[in-house]
Structure formats: C-alpha cells, structure tokens
Amino acid sequence: MMDAALFQTLADPTRLRILEAMRGGECAVGDLVKRVDVHQSGVSRHLRILHEAGLVQVRPDGQRRLYSLREEPFRELEAWIAGYRQVWDARLDRFGAALERQQAARTPTPDEPT
Amino acid sequence: MMDAALFQTLADPTRLRILEAMRGGECAVGDLVKRVDVHQSGVSRHLRILHEAGLVQVRPDGQRRLYSLREEPFRELEAWIAGYRQVWDARLDRFGAALERQQAARTPTPDEPT
DNA sequence: TCGAAGTATACGCATGTATGTATATACACC
DNA sequence: GGTGTATATACATACATGCGTATACTTCGA
Numbered sequence: 562m563m564d565a566a567l568f569q570t571l572a573d574p575t576r577l578r579i580l581e582a583m584r585g586g587e588c589a590v591g592d593l594v595k596r597v598d599v600h601q602s603g604v605s606r607h608l609r610i611l612h613e614a615g616l617v618q619v620r621p622d623g624q625r626r627l628y629s630l631r632e633e634p635f636r637e638l639e640a641w642i643a644g645y646r647q648v649w650d651a652r653l654d655r656f657g658a659a660l661e662r663q664q665a666a667r668t669p670t671p672d673e674p675t
Numbered sequence: 676m677m678d679a680a681l682f683q684t685l686a687d688p689t690r691l692r693i694l695e696a697m698r699g700g701e702c703a704v705g706d707l708v709k710r711v712d713v714h715q716s717g718v719s720r721h722l723r724i725l726h727e728a729g730l731v732q733v734r735p736d737g738q739r740r741l742y743s744l745r746e747e748p749f750r751e752l753e754a755w756i757a758g759y760r761q762v763w764d765a766r767l768d769r770f771g772a773a774l775e776r777q778q779a780a781r782t783p784t785p786d787e788p789t
Numbered sequence: 790t791c792g793a794a795g796t797a798t799a800c801g802c803a804t805g806t807a808t809g810t811a812t813a814t815a816c817a818c819c
Numbered sequence: 820g821g822t823g824t825a826t827a828t829a830c831a832t833a834c835a836t837g838c839g840t841a842t843a844c845t846t847c848g849a
Contacts, residue, residue: 565691571682573807581676584762590826600809605827607807624816624825635759642753648698649746687837704796714839719797721837738795738846 563641567634570614575599576607580616580630587620587627677755681748684728689713690721694730694744701734701741 571577575597582588582596590608594601608628611617616634620627685691689711696702696710704722708715722742725731729748734741 562695563691565686565688568682568685568691572679572686574679575807577677577679577682580759584759591824599807601826602810602828603808609827621816626826630759630762632763635756635763638752639756639760642749642756645694645698645744645749646753648744649749689837705794713837715796716798716840717838723797735846740796 563637567614567637570610570616573607575603576611579604579607579611583617583628583630587629589622589625589627591625593628677751681728681751684724684730687721689717690725693718693721693725697731697742697744701743703736703739703741705739707742 571580578597579593582593590601590604593608594604597604599607608617608619612619612628614634615631617628618631620629685694692711693707696707704715704718707722708718711718713721722731722733726733726742729745731742732745734743
C-alpha cells in the first residue's frame, strides 16, 4: 500500500516548483532561490524535506551543493496509479461486454465535484 | 503546472485507505467506516474533501450515499508524472549516446557526425 | 407522524507545517 | 588566519489539519 508520506512531501506548491525547476538538471540552492519566490532558508528546508523523502539527491560542489531529482519515488507513484488504472480498464471491459450483450444501453450520468 | 491541492488531498493515510477500499466499486459511508478505523464523522469529512478534489463522486441510494472513484484526477496525475519520466528517458538517451561515442572511440570507426 | 438508521456538520482540542529573521556552519580565495 | 560567499539550522509566529463528541439533517418504514 502507498505511504501517504510521499504525497505529503509533494503537497506543497513551493516544493513542486522546486522539483519543476530541477527538471532541467542539477541546481544549486542559490539557483532555486532565484526561481522560487521563497527565502533561502525556506528553500534549504524544503530541500531537506525532499531529500528525506528520497525525491532528490545532493552532491557537494565547492561551497555549493547541487541537488538533482531521483527517479525511484516517481516510479513508485507510477506503480500506485497503475493500480487505479486497472479500475477504469475493468469498468470499460464490463461496459463493452454489456454493450455486446444488449445493443441499446444507456450510460449513467456521474455528478461533478463542487 | 500541477496544483499541489491534489497531492494535499492524497496526503492523508485515512483518505488513501478510503480510496483503496473504493477500488472494488461503490461504497456507502457505513461500509467505509467498517473498513477504515476512523469514526463516522471523520469518514464523512474525508469524503467531502475527496469529493471537493474531484476524486470521488456521490450517488444517493435511499438513506445512504454511494461513493465511487472518479478517473480524471488520476489521469491528471499520470500526465504529471509523464513529464518527469521524460527526464529519466533523456538521461538514458544521453548516457547511451555517450556510451556509443566511447565505443566508437575505442573501435576506430571513422566519420561520426558530431 | 413518529422513531430509527444513515449521513453530514459544528465545535474544541491537539498537533503539524510553512514562513521569515537571525544565527551557525562549511568552503574558497587572498 | 581572515574575509566573503553559500548553505543549513534554531526560533517564534501564524495558520492549517485530523480527530472525537455532540448534534442536526435526510430518508425509510410503520
């Protein structure tokens, strides 16, 4: 079962922007401070959280520290979602089978979220 | 860009268990209370949050309310992750290209375009 | 209409979290 | 060693969140 901790780590807009910024490759803390509108102490704290969650890795480079993305948690997320994709696929299968059995079928109308 | 609100909604173990329980199909609130070790009021609150996030839909059934999963946010998540999958794929491509260049240098096959 | 079952909400409490300021630590360069 | 740059941490503050208890709302059945 999926641990909520990963989602907890991703549940912050600043951290998401940090991850987004790191998609281009390694980033020093100072680079991220420029791109994300948060004080340096905040970026460092977020990076620590991301690191503890395994989402990023660090590499010293002189007096700077270069952060980059780690693949594993993303794969974990993909695997989790795959388990739910099965739900829709199964629904579609049943729907198709029902269609085959009875040519004229009416689909129920789901409600929209508020 | 991905909204952190979706992750925020998923960042609770009780809500994850509720979603997990709903993978089998529609569930009444009472069913979920039995499967998740949380008081009924808590389950209702979590269901409201999940509904506002678009993760579930409701359907009245007499005095009960049947909740079920909605596909869209999961697709949204998949699309988000796909953007990061590209990162690893690109890394692998560069690695493979580097390997090819190295092998080419080892075995003198002339005339590779730079 | 009344009671009971199912569900939703109000409230208080305890805990968690994101932020900035200030300060500490690590490293480079002179 | 001393100074400046880069990064991390301590602290206080403001705010959000999850939980249970108690209560209101809705629907069914008699």
